Amino acid sequence: MSKVIMVTGGSRSGKSVIAEQKAKEYGKRSVLYIATAIPVDDDMKERIRIHQARRDSQWGTYEGYRDLGEVVCNTEKSTILLDCVTVMITNILFEDEERDFDKISGEEIESLESDVMRELSNLIKAIRDEDKNLIIVTNEVGMSVVPSYRLGRIFSDISGKANQFVASLSDEVYMSVSGIPMRLK
Numbered sequence: 001m002s003k004v005i006m007v008t009g010g011s012r013s014g015k016s017v018i019a020e021q022k023a024k025e026y027g028k029r030s031v032l033y034i035a036t037a038i039p040v041d042d043d044m045k046e047r048i049r050i051h052q053a054r055r056d057s058q059w060g061t062y063e064g065y066r067d068l069g070e071v072v073c074n075t076e077k078s079t080i081l082l083d084c085v086t087v088m089i090t091n092i093l094f095e096d097e098e099r100d101f102d103k104i105s106g107e108e109i110e111s112l113e114s115d116v117m118r119e120l121s122n123l124i125k126a127i128r129d130e131d132k133n134l135i136i137v138t139n140e141v142g143m144s145v146v147p148s149y150r151l152g153r154i155f156s157d158i159s160g161k162a163n164q165f166v167a168s169l170s171d172e173v174y175m176s177v178s179g180i181p182m183r184l185k
Contacts, residue, residue, distance in 0.1 A: 003133045004124060006170040007181070008140045008163060014179030016051060016083055019135045026133045027079025029058035032072075034080060036065040036088040051083065065091045069122035078132055082123070085138035085166065086159050089116055093155065101151035113158050117165060124169050138163050140175065 003026065007019045023031045033055055039045045055061070059081075062071050065088040072080055082088075092115055093099075099108075127134040142160045147153050167173050173185035 002128050002131045003172070004127060004166075004170045005133070005135045005172045005174070006138065006163075006166050007135065007174045007176060008138050008167075009176030010140060010143070013176040014181075015137050015139075015176045017054070017179065018174060018176050018181045019081055019083060019137045020054065022135045023059075023079050023081040024056065026135070027077065027081075029056060030076075030078040031056065031059040032075045032077035032080050033059050033061045034068060034071065034082040035061060035063045036082070036084060036091060038091060066119065067122075068119060069126035072123065072126035072130055072132060072134075079135065080127065080132060081135045081137075083137040085120070085136060085162055086141065088119065089155065089159055089162060092116055092119070093151075093158075101154060104150075104154070109154055109158075112154075113161060116158055116162050120162060120166060124166070136166055136170075138166065 005019075005022055007015045007022070009015045023033075035048070035051070037044060037048050039048055060075065060077055062075075064071070068082070093112060124134065139159065140163065141156050142163075147156055167185065170185065172183065174181040175184055176182075
């Protein structure tokens, strides 16, 4: 029986380590790690290197953030670890390099949000249909001040809605606080 587990928390709170422990527990070595990060600068390259070094060498890796439902259907691995939703959202927001977030219309924002929700919905549907496990990492961005700039508010709003959506479809939800998993659901 498939299981969807969401691990959320603040930046550098230990989410990925907790998710990796869950992946080992459920998938042993039959894990596909979906890495959504794009190495855009030296800092991101270093974060990616640290994550790669920590992974079990028997795990498969898929680097991307689109059509993840298809990725799930095309792998023999029994457990999928997606790290992370908020990076996926950032990638989707910046796919169009010409997009001006100061002038973006409400309809365009709704379209971006729908795009994110469709990706997540297709992923979780594939997990359920294929009877696999999903451990999904996401940042909790709504526990701080509302960003003063429009792009920050758009990102925060879409991330919050995406997190609510994933949590509603998850069997278990954990919040990492200083590396300690707190079970919420």
